[in-house]
Amino acid sequence: MTDAPLRVLVTGAASGLGAALAAAWEADGAQVLRTDRAAGEGILALDITSDADWAAAREHVEATWGGLDVLVNNAGIAGGGRLDVAPIEEWQRLVEINLLGAVRGTATFTPLFKRQGSGRIVNIASLAGLVHPAGMAGYNATKAAVVALTETTGHELASYGVTAHVVCPSYFRTNLMAHAEGSDTALQTVMTRLVEDSPISADDIAAAVLAGVEAGDELIVPDEAARGAYALKVTDRASYDAVMRAQARKLEAIADE
Numbered sequence: 561m562t563d564a565p566l567r568v569l570v571t572g573a574a575s576g577l578g579a580a581l582a583a584a585w586e587a588d589g590a591q592v593l594r595t596d597r598a599a600g601e602g603i604l605a606l607d608i609t610s611d612a613d614w615a616a617a618r619e620h621v622e623a624t625w626g627g628l629d630v631l632v633n634n635a636g637i638a639g640g641g642r643l644d645v646a647p648i649e650e651w652q653r654l655v656e657i658n659l660l661g662a663v664r665g666t667a668t669f670t671p672l673f674k675r676q677g678s679g680r681i682v683n684i685a686s687l688a689g690l691v692h693p694a695g696m697a698g699y700n701a702t703k704a705a706v707v708a709l710t711e712t713t714g715h716e717l718a719s720y721g722v723t724a725h726v727v728c729p730s731y732f733r734t735n736l737m738a739h740a741e742g743s744d745t746a747l748q749t750v751m752t753r754l755v756e757d758s759p760i761s762a763d764d765i766a767a768a769v770l771a772g773v774e775a776g777d778e779l780i781v782p783d784e785a786a787r788g789a790y791a792l793k794v795t796d797r798a799s800y801d802a803v804m805r806a807q808a809r810k811l812e813a814i815a816d817e
Contacts, residue, residue, distance in 0.1 A: 566590040567625045569617065571665065572635030574603055576734040577684065580762035581632055584770050593621065596635070608635045608661030614668040627676050630773070631669050633662040633706075634684040638751060640699035641744030642811070650742055651698045658702035659709070666713055670722075679722040682773055683710045687730045687786040691793050691800070694808030695747045703728075707779075714778055725773050730786035732760035746815035760785070 568585045572578035573594035582592045595606035595617060604620065607613045621628050636658045639650060662683050673679030688696060689703035707726050714724035731754040742748060760783050768782030781787050793800040 566629045567593075567621070567627060568630040568632065569593045569595060569621060569628055570632040570634055571595050571606060571608055571661070572597075574598070574600060577732075577762045577765055578632075578634040580766035581634060581769060584763070584766040585630070588770060590630075591625065593617075593624075608633075608664060609656055611664060614664050618668050618672065622672070628669060628672060628679065630680045630682060631665055632682045632684070633665045634682075635661055636684065637741075638699065639742050640696035641742050641747055642695045642815075643697055645744040645747075646698055647743060651701075653741075654698045654702045658699070659705045662706050662709060666709070670717065673717065673722045674720045677721045679717075679720075680773060681710070681713055681717075681722065681724045682769065683724070683726045684769075685710070685726050685728050687728050687781070687789060689726070690728050690781070690786075690790050691804075693804060695744060695750075695811045711778070723776065723778070725778055725780055727765075727769050727772070727780045727782060728786060728790075729765050729768075729782050730760070730789065731755050731758045732762060732765050732783070733758050734762050744815075746811055749814060750811060 566585065566589070568590045570578050570582045570585070570592060573582045574596035578596070582594045586592050593604060594602055595604045597605070597607050599605035604617065605613065606617050637654065639654050640646065641650060666681055669679070669681070683706050685706040686699070686703040688700045689707040692700040692704070707728070710724045710726035717724065733755060765782050769780060772780035772782065781790055792803070
């Protein structure tokens, strides 16, 4: 007798890393509920800023599957900008989507996970949650908050048999920048170039996420570039600061062109 397949809900699953994660879990034999802001073929409508949409997703899961094994808070946006360029409205949008989207998902499914006595919460953050480049304060802050949220969730739900995992990749090829909005065009130019030139694909990150979750890793740093940058910060703070400040000067130079 085989174990029942995992039941997985992925937000932002219409494209990019969300689609890659959904496909990877399906290839591993899981049942996957793909959700995104707009409904489509095989996609359940779920605006992660809507409490009503989250409640409807939970009702759908309970009615269809009777429970959930893995919640993947993947949906998010690119953004940020230098401190004297990005207006408060852009900060608020980043907080509402990147942070509070994960908060809403976690809060919505925590009662179900507690009743089950099992579950995994996987939050997709970013290397920006661990290292903090200039010009990206809003994005950095929301992703660092997702790292903190995940750690807290893991502590709070451990006694219920629930684990929490946060994923912090560096730049990888995806369509994230196609939907980026922001006043700091210099930052968008730099970020777009880094995404487009990355040798890492969304499928690469997805494979590392599944392996990390299966291994029980609470912090998943899925690619070598991210691991190297984080290690530099931890082991040689002076060199890390020098690199970050050189990047800040380069961003200012690009803005002045």
